[in-house]
Amino acid sequence: MKANILTGKNQPLIFQETETPGCKAGEVLVHLHASAFNRRDYWIQQGQYAGLKYPVIPGSDGSGVIVKTGEGVNSALEGTSVIINPGFLWGESESAQSPTRFRILGMPDNGTFAEYVSVPVEYTFERPSHLTHLQAAALPLAGVTAYRTLFSRANLTSGEKVLITGIGGGVALFTLQFALAAGAEVWVTSGSEEKIEKAKKLGAKSGVSYRNPEWAKSLLTEAGNFDVIIDSAGGEGFPDLLNLAAFGGRIAIYGGTKGSFAALSPQKIFWKQLSILGSTMGSPEDFRNMTAFVSTHKIIPVIDTELPLSDANEGMNRLAQNTQFGKIILNHTGVL
Amino acid sequence: MKANILTGKNQPLIFQETETPGCKAGEVLVHLHASAFNRRDYWIQQGQYAGLKYPVIPGSDGSGVIVKTGEGVNSALEGTSVIINPGFLWGESESAQSPTRFRILGMPDNGTFAEYVSVPVEYTFERPSHLTHLQAAALPLAGVTAYRTLFSRANLTSGEKVLITGIGGGVALFTLQFALAAGAEVWVTSGSEEKIEKAKKLGAKSGVSYRNPEWAKSLLTEAGNFDVIIDSAGGEGFPDLLNLAAFGGRIAIYGGTKGSFAALSPQKIFWKQLSILGSTMGSPEDFRNMTAFVSTHKIIPVIDTELPLSDANEGMNRLAQNTQFGKIILNHTGVL
Numbered sequence: 026m027k028a029n030i031l032t033g034k035n036q037p038l039i040f041q042e043t044e045t046p047g048c049k050a051g052e053v054l055v056h057l058h059a060s061a062f063n064r065r066d067y068w069i070q071q072g073q074y075a076g077l078k079y080p081v082i083p084g085s086d087g088s089g090v091i092v093k094t095g096e097g098v099n100s101a102l103e104g105t106s107v108i109i110n111p112g113f114l115w116g117e118s119e120s121a122q123s124p125t126r127f128r129i130l131g132m133p134d135n136g137t138f139a140e141y142v143s144v145p146v147e148y149t150f151e152r153p154s155h156l157t158h159l160q161a162a163a164l165p166l167a168g169v170t171a172y173r174t175l176f177s178r179a180n181l182t183s184g185e186k187v188l189i190t191g192i193g194g195g196v197a198l199f200t201l202q203f204a205l206a207a208g209a210e211v212w213v214t215s216g217s218e219e220k221i222e223k224a225k226k227l228g229a230k231s232g233v234s235y236r237n238p239e240w241a242k243s244l245l246t247e248a249g250n251f252d253v254i255i256d257s258a259g260g261e262g263f264p265d266l267l268n269l270a271a272f273g274g275r276i277a278i279y280g281g282t283k284g285s286f287a288a289l290s291p292q293k294i295f296w297k298q299l300s301i302l303g304s305t306m307g308s309p310e311d312f313r314n315m316t317a318f319v320s321t322h323k324i325i326p327v328i329d330t331e332l333p334l335s336d337a338n339e340g341m342n343r344l345a346q347n348t349q350f351g352k353i354i355l356n357h358t359g360v361l
Numbered sequence: 362m363k364a365n366i367l368t369g370k371n372q373p374l375i376f377q378e379t380e381t382p383g384c385k386a387g388e389v390l391v392h393l394h395a396s397a398f399n400r401r402d403y404w405i406q407q408g409q410y411a412g413l414k415y416p417v418i419p420g421s422d423g424s425g426v427i428v429k430t431g432e433g434v435n436s437a438l439e440g441t442s443v444i445i446n447p448g449f450l451w452g453e454s455e456s457a458q459s460p461t462r463f464r465i466l467g468m469p470d471n472g473t474f475a476e477y478v479s480v481p482v483e484y485t486f487e488r489p490s491h492l493t494h495l496q497a498a499a500l501p502l503a504g505v506t507a508y509r510t511l512f513s514r515a516n517l518t519s520g521e522k523v524l525i526t527g528i529g530g531g532v533a534l535f536t537l538q539f540a541l542a543a544g545a546e547v548w549v550t551s552g553s554e555e556k557i558e559k560a561k562k563l564g565a566k567s568g569v570s571y572r573n574p575e576w577a578k579s580l581l582t583e584a585g586n587f588d589v590i591i592d593s594a595g596g597e598g599f600p601d602l603l604n605l606a607a608f609g610g611r612i613a614i615y616g617g618t619k620g621s622f623a624a625l626s627p628q629k630i631f632w633k634q635l636s637i638l639g640s641t642m643g644s645p646e647d648f649r650n651m652t653a654f655v656s657t658h659k660i661i662p663v664i665d666t667e668l669p670l671s672d673a674n675e676g677m678n679r680l681a682q683n684t685q686f687g688k689i690i691l692n693h694t695g696v697l
Contacts, residue, residue: 118608118609120608120609120634121607121608121609121633121634122608122634123608124608124633178634259627263627271457272456272457272458272459272460273454273456273457278627278630278631279631280627280631281626281627281628281630281631284627285624285625285626285627286622286624286625286627287624288621288622288623288624289621289622289625290617290621291595291599291614291616291617291620291621291622291639292617293639294614294617294637294639295614295615295616295617295639295640295641296639296641297457297460297639298456298457298458298514298639298640298641299638299639300636300637300638300639301630301636301637301638302635302636302637303627303629303630303631303632303633303634303635303636304631304634305631305632305634
């Protein structure tokens with residue numbers, strides 16, 4: 026098969042012929058029609074994770090068709106369109122992944138930037154029927170991350186007010202779409218007026234540019250306090266979020282691109298009864314609930330760029346520029 | 362009646378004759394047999410809160426007997442032994458107090474360092490029958506704070522491992538007793554070896570001195586990670602708590618005597634799926650659940666010092682020294 030292979034830190038992907046994976050007991054072989062990028066793929070290329078090993082086929086997100094079933098798997102599944110839950114060996118607890126066993130498809134296991142991938146059958150889920158393979162490929166990693174952050178962690182309920190900082194990335198956009206579908210009112214921040222306008226077209230009430238040094242004050246004046254705040258930046262701006270949160274507010278974080286939080290006041294946290302909630306990926310139950318939610322609400326992922334499978338390096342470049350609004354997709358077949 | 366009156370910031374309490382409070386519609390007049398100090402009383406004397414008004418009778422905790430009932434209150438309640446829930450006008454939400462209406466008995470309303478206090482009947486609860494007035498007076502503010510922090514916020518369950526930092530204060534000790542009664546294994550920290558030994562006598566597994574710069578490492582080696590951590594210090598040491606927490610761990614805070622947290626890593630918080638949970642006082646439901654829990658488990662508050670009502674300034678001195686292990690109690694009648 027053809028695949029994009031990463032041979033070392035800071036190397037470009039090499040698109041070349043490699044062995045089609047086998048299909049062991051309990052596994053299925055998926056012919057991938059589409060895959061999608063996550064920031065994780067960029068960090069892996071930059072060598073920013075522990076335990077990297079090369080060569081590897083990156084890619085955590087994929088949608089395709091089961092073409093072969095391993096021993097012990099019902100062969101009637103052949104021909105089924107599926108997406109893949111990329112969070113392997115989560116473990117028994119809903120509260121966190123196993124610290125030692127949890128792994129994410131695409132490193133160290135070969136991932137989805139290839140014509141085929143073999144995965145244990147329990148990680149395949151029927152593709153939501155309202156989505157094409159290209160749309161469905163956008164969903165898994167970012168969708169489950171957004172779902173867990175917003176619902177399993179921040180416990181969002183209908184009618185609440187939500188702030189999403191740094192709109193534009195895959196998780197932030199799913200968070201926006203899921204929160205709206207759940208009946209929340211949503212505000213966003215961004216460094217780009219264009220992204221704020223696009224978010225408003227998707228249903229956001231309004232947004233402010235975090236390049237304005239008074240952004241938090243002006244947002245508070247305009248919108249009042251927020252029940253739920255979703256952040257993936259951290260850094261110097263994080264203490265502002267304590268002021269923006271309502272009494273009993275939940276600030277859920279799934280990333281920290283701007284680094285350590287500036288000094289936080291314990292008095293604000295305990296007096297306002299705030300919760301700061303870390304979230305990573307999602308459990309198998311989160312994944313199942315996420316796909317059901319997406320199907321019920323007919324949510325269609327926002328796609329920024331579609332590229333051929335052979336042009337994965339261009340996808341990495343887009344991630345490096347960090348200007349995208351929505352997911353960057355690889356079309357493996359040219360067939361939607 | 363006789364009462365301890367605070368006439369201004371940084372003034373000593375003056376023990377003198379003052380008018381016995383009336384008993385308005387919906388209220389009961391309680392003849393107080395005992396009251397107890399909280400750190401809040403010390404901050405009020407130091408002028409560290411907004412909205413202070415003088416003269417005032419401080420004191421949030423009390424146990425006594427209803428001697429008069431106001432209009433609309435069942436007069437059969439006269440003669441009932443009660444403790445007082447000092448959290449007034451919490452509001453409708455379990456997630457936080459009303460930001461505008463919530464107030465705590467003892468400022469601005471006259472409190473319990475007096476022979477009598479009048480309070481709305483809904484804030485009186487039957488005194489747990491296994492407790493004397495002196496013991497019961499120790500319970501309200503610290504007990505409800507500990508209960509909410511440990512159960513309503515940190516969601517402690519049987520078999521979990523708990524760390525309580527800075528053992529010795531009223532809330533920390535109730536947290537220790539409640540966690541043990543709930544079937545948890547508890548470790549403590551303190552600056553005093555003597556307090557650690559006392560905590561072990563109460564049932565703590567073990568403890569470490571936070572004066573040892575390697576305390577977090579040595580505790581991790583000895584005990585492993587903690588499911589629940591209860592902190593009221595914050596400050597430079599707080600980031601250590603992220604390392605001590607287990608995956609999915611909850612760090613609940615009800616104070617911040619050491620000030621702002623040093624820089625926290627968002628990566629640790631989201632990867633380990635940690636929750637940092639602020640907690641203040643408790644709702645009426647928390648209070649009810651707390652008294653039921655104390656009755657079921659026959660928990661007896663730890664008392665550090667018993668003083669006569671006329672010697673409240675000595676109680677303030679004890680708070681200032683911060684060397685106590687357990688509650689400082691005023692005995693109003695000499696009758697247990």
